[in-house]
Amino acid sequence: MSEFWDSITSAQPEPSIRVVIGTAVVALLLIAWRPLWKLTRNVVTIAHEGAHGLIAALVGRQLAGIRLHSDTSGVTVSRGKPTGAGMIAVLLAGYPGPALFGLAAAFTLSRGYAVALLWGLLVALVILLLQIRNLYGLWSVLVFGALVFGITWWGTPAVQSSFAHLLTWFLLLSAPRAVIELQHSRRGGQGRSSDADQLRRLTGVPAVMWVGVFGLISLACLALGVIWSGVLPS
Template sequence: MSAVDTTDLSWDNLSWDNLSWDSLGDERVLVIVLLVAAVVLTGERTTWHVLRNVVTIAHEGGHAVAALLMGRELAGIKLHSDTSGVTLSRGKPRGLGMIFTAVAGYPAPSLIGVGLAALIGLDRIQWLLWIVVGLLAILLTQIRNAFGLLTVVGTGAAAVAVIVWGNDRTALGFACAVTWLLLIGGLRAVIELQRSRRAQGSGRRGGPPVTSDADQLAWLSHVPGLFWVCVFFAVSVISIVAGGWLMLSWNP
């Protein structure tokens, strides 16, 4: 019977520098831990009020991109301290272009989250970070108020700091955290949308509503606002499932 070398099993040979994701078990543990953290932090009112600003950036970015794709003239974006935002564009007040612009906001965080999750699954973490920085830089050119400027610059600075000073583990953790925030936060934003509509008695007939995207879409499309909320909800849930699967398939 051959001898077994047990040298590597001694505690003297173990150090944090020698540990890798494989020796710790699996990087999937990190993805799951950050999922739990995202659920907890977006579920707590104080932390959600801060983190929701990132979701609002993605939401208003979705409106802006859709407006440009529909040939509308983008007039600027404002982000407010209450985590609300507004994207102004010029063009026909009704029609397909306006409907597409209005519908793009709530799905945007979830769809961006899926895109980031795909990059994580492909082990393109640095690509992900630079794409985030690039998109924020483009968005910055359209910001029209001081708080919006501070929010976008602060978010971009965090990504740049990870690129410059973070190691591979830090970059992966940051990428997964942002992705889960967009995915889980996107769902919570939709839930809040319906709660707000119910509290305000949405669905009133008359002129164009200004309280929510769903009610604006109801006025533009003659389809009930609740239908649009259900569409947003379905996109959010499917995105969470798809994004989670993509991140858990990470294979460096």
């Protein structure tokens, strides 16, 4: 138990720049190649809906459940006042959520705590699992959680660090693509119940401006994450 706790609280050696760049390239492949993206986008949905749920809890709304669907869409239901700052914060959290989680992960990795990051992710997935209300969502979180657990429990320090960097890059790089897909769906006449359109109805600010806010936050997180990764000088 002492060794286990030491592995979580101790900083690990920094990976080589080759590993950092290599994991970024793999993450780009997982995002850019459409057959893979159809699968890996489920991770983005988990982060997206998890961000909705986290903010809903923080602003005092009653979280009623989360559903994840096979088309990589999702919905988070919370009870409370349907208007006001709290509801706006919940709707605003979704699309920037993966980027902000990725930025938090990048900060943790910059301090050398790859193992702590993976165990923290596992705890977050367990909490999320308690809120899932459909079978596909349950399956998605369990499969992703099993992958993270397997690498965290049996992986060597090098494997753990590489996976933590891969996941961090994936979150940072996938967030802008999800925002682009949102705007494409809106242009095609779909997505009219999206977070951006719900924010328009609540605030009167055009939905396209909210899409722009999502994109700016995602790109800012990516830029800062690149600096923290050591790829570029800080």
